[in-house]
Amino acid sequence: MKHLTSKTREFVVNSTVEEKIKHLRTQKWIRYPQAEKIMDKLQDLLEYPEVDRMPNILIVGATNNGKTALIRRFFKKNNPYVREGDYDIVVAPVIVVQAPPEPDGRSFYNKILELLNAPVIKSENADAKERRIIALFKKLEIKLLIIDEIHHVLAGSPTKQRVFLNILKHLSNELKISIICVGTNEAFNVIQSSPQLANRFETMILDRWKNNQVFLQLLANYEALLPLEKPSFLTESSISAKILSMSEGLIGEINTILIKAGELAIKSGINKIDHKILDNIEYVSPEDRKKILRRNNL
Template sequence: MKHLTIKTQAVVLNGTNEDRINYLRTQKWIPYPMANKILTKLEDLRDYPAVDRMPNVLIIGNTNNGKTALINRFYKKNAPYIRETEYNNIIVPVLLVQAPPEPDERSFYNKILDILNAPIINSEKPDNKRRRIISLLKQLEVKLLIIDEIHHVLAGTPTKQRVFLNVLKYLSNELKISIVCAGIQEAFNVIQSDAQLANRFDTMFLEQWKYNEAFHQLLVNYEALLPLRNPSFLTENSIASKIIAMSDGLIGEINTILIRCAELAIKSGVEKINHKILDSIDYVSPENRKKLLRNRNI
């Protein structure tokens, strides 16, 4: 079982089928070039010295193409900790918050307060909430604010959108911290709608996967984590091309396909992923799901 990592080998040798399936379903991080590039950029922003005009980043990618997994990976590596001093201060180097369903200033502040386990006072005016949040973030030494699902801003009226974007500018200016926004393609329109924000944000794209060397390396890395007794040779041309076609090049879909295939390979005793397994899993590609939805709406 040289095709597996040492940890995965141990699961195969010592675990039951149920153990292997549970291991298979646990979330795993598989590095790849663009993710590493973005993570390096986020580290750079976290460590950036305070200046009047802080640099920011917008991460764009299609649904189910790894944005949230990447952000959560970075957040876990920069989780809050206690600085062991006389006062044992809590330090929050990175604050991760999801944009509210629509661009509402009060809801956004409440989300931040909730994450920080700070009291939420419903009668408190937005200006007071903002001042309290700024004071808290300074006290906690927040260096980077990450806002996921920023495209939710488009659900509001133009006036609400402008107010929400002004809040982001204000927080960045007052705290002298960088802001990272992440979302689908429409998120680009959110940032571009404000000339000042557009000039402050660099855009990084999580492209859909293509059939190339990077994709082959991803499959090699992934296969090493699949607790199957036999090698599947996922990089073999017909297998790899089938996976890329089924998934529409989305890493979340690739993950779903390989987990379902590996589960079936374990339960059936085949112990590897082949064409028959790929054809047998309960799976509908994103493109076919869209077609089914369109047909139902006719």
């Protein structure tokens, strides 16, 4: 089992079928260049000195192409902690909030207050909520505000969109923090709709995967973590091309395919992923899912 990491090899030898399947389904972080580049940029912003015009980032990518996994990974590396001393101060360098379904300041503020375990007072107006949030951010020494699903802003009228984007600009200016917006390709249009915000955000893109050396390295790294006794040779040209085609170049889909294929390989006793295994997993590609939805008028 030289194809496995030493830790995975030991796990395979000492685990049951059920344990292997559970291990397969456990979320994994596979390093790859573009994600590491973005992670490094986020870390750089975390250490950025306070200036009047703080730098911000817009992370753009197709649905299910690793955006949320990336920011969760970054948040996990920068969890809140207690600074020991006279008062044992709690410091939360990063917070991650999901944009509301449509651009509404009160809903956005409520989400932040809930994240910070602060009371949400229904009768409180938006200005009062904002003042409390600013005080909490300063107390917790928050440096980065990450807003996921920022493309939700497009669900509102142009007026509501402008108001919401002005809230982000005001928070950044008032708190001297960097804001990270994360979303689908439509998110670019959200930020560009505000000229004052457009030149404040650096856009970083998580592209779909292509059949190149970086993709093959991803498959090799992934295979080393799969609890399969036999090598699958995922980097072999016909196998890698098949996985890329099935997944449409989306890392979330690649993950789903390999989990399903790994489960079938274990349960069938084949203990490796080959063409036959890939042909027999219960999987529908993103494009085929869209066709089904259109056919059923959903």
